Amino acid sequence: MKLRVILDLEGRDAYWQMAIDEALLQLRVRGEVENTLRLYRFKPSAVTIGYFQRVGDAVNLEYIKANSIDFTRRITGGGSVYHDTNGEVTYSIVLPVQGVLTDVLESYRVICSALVYTLRKLGVNAEFAPVNDVVVSGRKISGSAQTRRMGVLLQHGTLMYATNLDVLEKTLVAPREKLASKGVKSIRERVVTLKDIIGEVDVDLLVKTFIEGFKQALNAEIYHDELSEKELRVASELVGKYKSPEWIYKR
Amino acid sequence: MKYESIILRHGKTVKLDVALSDQCEIVNVVVSGDFFAYPEDAIEKLEDKLRYCNSRECIENAFEALREAVVLGVDVKDLENKLVELVEKCRSGQHPARY
Numbered sequence: 321m322k323l324r325v326i327l328d329l330e331g332r333d334a335y336w337q338m339a340i341d342e343a344l345l346q347l348r349v350r351g352e353v354e355n356t357l358r359l360y361r362f363k364p365s366a367v368t369i370g371y372f373q374r375v376g377d378a379v380n381l382e383y384i385k386a387n388s389i390d391f392t393r394r395i396t397g398g399g400s401v402y403h404d405t406n407g408e409v410t411y412s413i414v415l416p417v418q419g420v421l422t423d424v425l426e427s428y429r430v431i432c433s434a435l436v437y438t439l440r441k442l443g444v445n446a447e448f449a450p451v452n453d454v455v456v457s458g459r460k461i462s463g464s465a466q467t468r469r470m471g472v473l474l475q476h477g478t479l480m481y482a483t484n485l486d487v488l489e490k491t492l493v494a495p496r497e498k499l500a501s502k503g504v505k506s507i508r509e510r511v512v513t514l515k516d517i518i519g520e521v522d523v524d525l526l527v528k529t530f531i532e533g534f535k536q537a538l539n540a541e542i543y544h545d546e547l548s549e550k551e552l553r554v555a556s557e558l559v560g561k562y563k564s565p566e567w568i569y570k571r
Numbered sequence: 572m573k574y575e576s577i578i579l580r581h582g583k584t585v586k587l588d589v590a591l592s593d594q595c596e597i598v599n600v601v602v603s604g605d606f607f608a609y610p611e612d613a614i615e616k617l618e619d620k621l622r623y624c625n626s627r628e629c630i631e632n633a634f635e636a637l638r639e640a641v642v643l644g645v646d647v648k649d650l651e652n653k654l655v656e657l658v659e660k661c662r663s664g665q666h667p668a669r670y
Contacts, residue, residue, distance in 0.1 A: 370604075370605050371611055372602065372603050372604055372605070372606060372608070372611075372614060373603055373604065373605060374586075374588075374601070374603045377586065377603065377604075378605075395611075396607075397605070397606060397607035397608060397611065397643075398605055398607060399583075399605035400605075424607075424609055424641050424643065425643070451582070451583075451607065451643050451644060452607070465607070466607070467609075467611065468609055468610065501580060571601055571603050
């Protein structure tokens with residue numbers, strides 16, 4: 321398949337990033353954009369919560385408000401995520417649900433194999449941990465989440481190369497039962513960054529390897545592009561939703 | 572009105588926040604957590620169908636909303652059973668179990 325790649329690494333706020341992802345999904349459903357991979361950053365750092373989560377169960381609201389950290393709800397399930405401007409590259413991809421991507425679990429494995437490829441190329445023994453994680457020695461370095469609309473999937477996810485894990489731990493709430501099931505007592509023990517493993521990270525090399533990872537995972541022919549005016553216009557119509565208390569406190 | 576929460580962990584965490592009337596009818600229920608459901612609105616349909624249920628039959632019928640859905644990280648049958656148990660204990664006059 322052909323895969324359009326958009327490098328959008330200058331950074332935008334969480335509301336715009338979520339709006340662009342949804343815009344790409346909508347436009348792919350309408351057949352108005354090609355299969356697209358976008359790599360981006362959250363600027364400023366922000367928190368997103370899963371579609372089914374309740375804010376109070378997923379984030380430390382007191383800390384987030386005291387530190388003016390943006391937060392919003394995703395259209396994808398899964399858990400809460402702290403997105404560090406200077407420590408995470410985020411990906412999103414829109415693809416038709418067909419072939420090996422038809423089965424939900426298998427589609428997570430296929431798309432996450434791009435992350436596994438990237439990390440292994442960088443010398444890290446990463447592995448896919450179903451449903452939606454990539455781990456190194458049992459510690460999470462990447463999480464992904466997917467939604468599907470009318471034959472198209474949107475999957476987005478993280479790659480933590482130098483995320484400030486102290487801030488991450490202060491912003492997120494993880495149920496004690498969940499941590500216990502992973503054999504750890506704190507979020508800090510459960511996650512790891514690339515920098516923790518290999519030292520300073522060359523982000524340009526990381527991004528280049530990441531794109532190669534998607535090329536391998538999807539057997540894709542890559543071409544580079546930029547966000548179109550139409551994509552930005554559709555996204556601009558969605559930004560308000562992601563900022564609205566009605567959406568953020570939906571559950 | 573009685574408010575109860577059921578938390579279950581099956582790979583992912585799912586929480587049911589249930590409001591029961593004095594007649595043990597489900598007045599409101601919110602299913603939340605870090606799980607995945609495809610399509611997502613199947614969960615909202617389940618919540619709608621569970622409203623005003625006060626019997627096993629009604630709850631089992633409501634869970635039909637998930638029959639065609641793919642739900643990951645949640646043992647749906649366990650969820651259904653725990654909700655039935657909550658309502659039946661309420662109806663029998665027992666204090667609902669806390670999970």
